[in-house]
Amino acid sequence: MHFKKEFIITLSLAIMLISRIYFEIKTIDIDKISVKTKKIPQNKEFKIVHISDLHNKKLPNNSINLLDDIMKLNPNIIALTGDIIDAKTRDFDNIYNFLDNLIKINKNIYYVSGNHEWKNPKNQQFIKGLKNRKVKIINNTNRIIKCKDFSINICGIDDPYTNHENIDKAFNSIDNNNFTLLLSHSPDIIFKPYNLNCDLIICGHTHGGQIRFPFLGAIIAPGQGFFPKYDKGIFELERNLLLYINSGLGTSRMPIRFLNKSQISFITLTGE
Incomplete structure (x- = not known):
């Protein structure tokens, strides 16, 4: 009888844990972040x-709910910060279908590569598909986005985790009077001896650790080891530089998330 009770308790806990992991993977949160800046006119966004x-x-649900949410957010741009495919991905139809639906919402899609794109032997085929869809690939380059009363510098670096970044090219000839946004796959860029001439870095790569615990946060993240300082969310660095880390939609190595739901982010720059 005692063994039976222990078995039922253990089984119940296992079912609860598996259910929680499944919920974290399948449920998508929208992390909403607001950044105030004097480089945008007051009350403009x-x-x-x-x-x-x-x-x-x-x-x-074939991403219908997520796409509806993105449409309601009505963004100026959509930023993709790498590892959109996996190193083992050979068929890109799933991703291309998702991108085709994103393009119907907003054609202003900007992309930088991640380490999994670099590891994938069919990466050039994937990039060709992005170019065919007019996705703006900004690896080690920059663009100016002109709005009615202001402009935004959007800079991109190729994956710093695999040492493919070129900071000089990314920031070449930008106007420092404009708000400067940097797209990077990995937060590793902040550990390198660069002068990051920007206002906000947005990246991913860490997955928020995938597995998190209360009070401890992420257990491990690539490039940072155990109990990483920069795991997910927004961080203020030196010279008022902000770093934002998105914990991502997918998983790698193990298809597990715990206390760390899949997410997209909605970042609003507001003039003050």
């Missing part, structure tokens, strides 16, 4: 939907 680390994940 610039809105960004930030998607990272999809890892070729097939989204629930």
Whole structure:
């Protein structure tokens, strides 16, 4: 009888844990962040939907609910910060279908590569598909986005985790009077001896640790080891530079998330 009771308790806990993991993977949160800046006229806004680390994940409900949410957010741009495919992805139809639906919402899609794109032997084929869809690939380059009363510098670096970044090219000839947004796959860029001439860095890569615990946060993150300082969310660095880390939509290595739901981010730049 005692063994039977222990078995039922253990089984119940296992079912609860598995259910929680399934819920974390399948449920998508929208992390809403507001950044105030004097480089945008007072009360004006610039809105960004930030998607990272999809890892070729097939989204629930054919991504209809997520796409509806993105449409309602009405962003100025959509930023993709790498690992949209996985290193093992060979068929890109799932990702291309998702991108085609995103393009119907907003054609202003900006992309930088992640380490999984670099590891994928069919990466050039994937990039060709992005170019065919007019996705703006900004690896080690920059663009100016002109709004009615202000402009935004959007800079991108190729994946710093695999040492493919070129900061000089990314920031070449930008106007420092404009708000400067940097897209990077990995937060590793802040550990390198660069003068990051920007106001906000948005990235992914860490997955928020995938597994998190109360009070401790992420257990491990690539490039930072155990109990990483920069795991997910927004951080203020030196010289008022802000770093934002998106915990991503997908998973890698193990298809597990715990206390760390899949997410996209909605970042609003507001003039003050």
